[in-house]
Amino acid sequence: MQAGPERTIATERLLLEPLVPAHALALTRFARLWEVARYTASIPHPYPPGCAEAFAKQAVERRRGGGGWIFAVVPPDRRDVLGVADITLSDDRRSGELGYAYAPWTWGNGYATEVARALIRFGFDRLRLDLIGAYAMVENAASCRVLAKAGLRRIGERTLPAPARGRDILCEAYRMVWTERLV
Numbered sequence: 001m002q003a004g005p006e007r008t009i010a011t012e013r014l015l016l017e018p019l020v021p022a023h024a025l026a027l028t029r030f031a032r033l034w035e036v037a038r039y040t041a042s043i044p045h046p047y048p049p050g051c052a053e054a055f056a057k058q059a060v061e062r063r064r065g066g067g068g069w070i071f072a073v074v075p076p077d078r079r080d081v082l083g084v085a086d087i088t089l090s091d092d093r094r095s096g097e098l099g100y101a102y103a104p105w106t107w108g109n110g111y112a113t114e115v116a117r118a119l120i121r122f123g124f125d126r127l128r129l130d131l132i133g134a135y136a137m138v139e140n141a142a143s144c145r146v147l148a149k150a151g152l153r154r155i156g157e158r159t160l161p162a163p164a165r166g167r168d169i170l171c172e173a174y175r176m177v178w179t180e181r182l183v
């Protein structure tokens, strides 16, 4: 992995570019879909005009403020955005929480797992985190599988807001501390 805080991260098949407003149009193509929004903690549905641009601007501010990293997941030719993946830091900057969403036409290729593993390496090696966690809705079997394949351990359940549903949803909680890292 060639990584630097303001640089692109290369995985085996993909690039993770720090999200900027230029990614917004391609991001909208999948973020507006119900099958994507319904499982996320941050994507509203219907997807309002300008939402992707505002999200990308927030990403730039969050990065500059040290609050975390949101990446556009792009193919090697950089001509599309296949997904978005992020690591949000706690106030004390000791722990991070993973999040991600991918365009449905990319599902089933192992991309989410490949990127989650790269973000875990980035979090522990570059950001020097002690702990990385993530939540996935209990009904979102694919995402629970991604987190397990990436090496996170299921530690319990809690309810969290699901903006596209307009209510709280039961989620599985996963985590990895740096001494447990396998990836």
Ligand SMILES: CC(C)(COP(=O)(O)OP(=O)(O)OC[C@H]1O[C@@H](n2cnc3c(N)ncnc32)[C@H](O)[C@@H]1OP(=O)(O)O)[C@@H](O)C(=O)NCCC(=O)NCCS
Binding pocket: 035, 036, 037, 039, 040, 041, 099, 100, 101, 102, 103, 106, 107, 108, 109, 110, 111, 112, 113, 114, 135, 136, 137, 140, 141, 142, 143, 145, 146
């Ligand atoms: C969940 C999501 C990220 C998975 O992306 P992906 O690139 O297809 O993931 P991967 O290919 O790396 O792995 C998916 C795994 O889930 C499995 N899977 C897929 N659908 C499944 C289902 N309905 N039940 C059980 N397992 C399932 C796949 O078989 C694969 O496991 P395997 O490699 O052991 O066969 C993608 O579907 C997505 O973006 N969904 C909408 C947004 C979302 O859910 N975000 C996560 C919020 S926590």
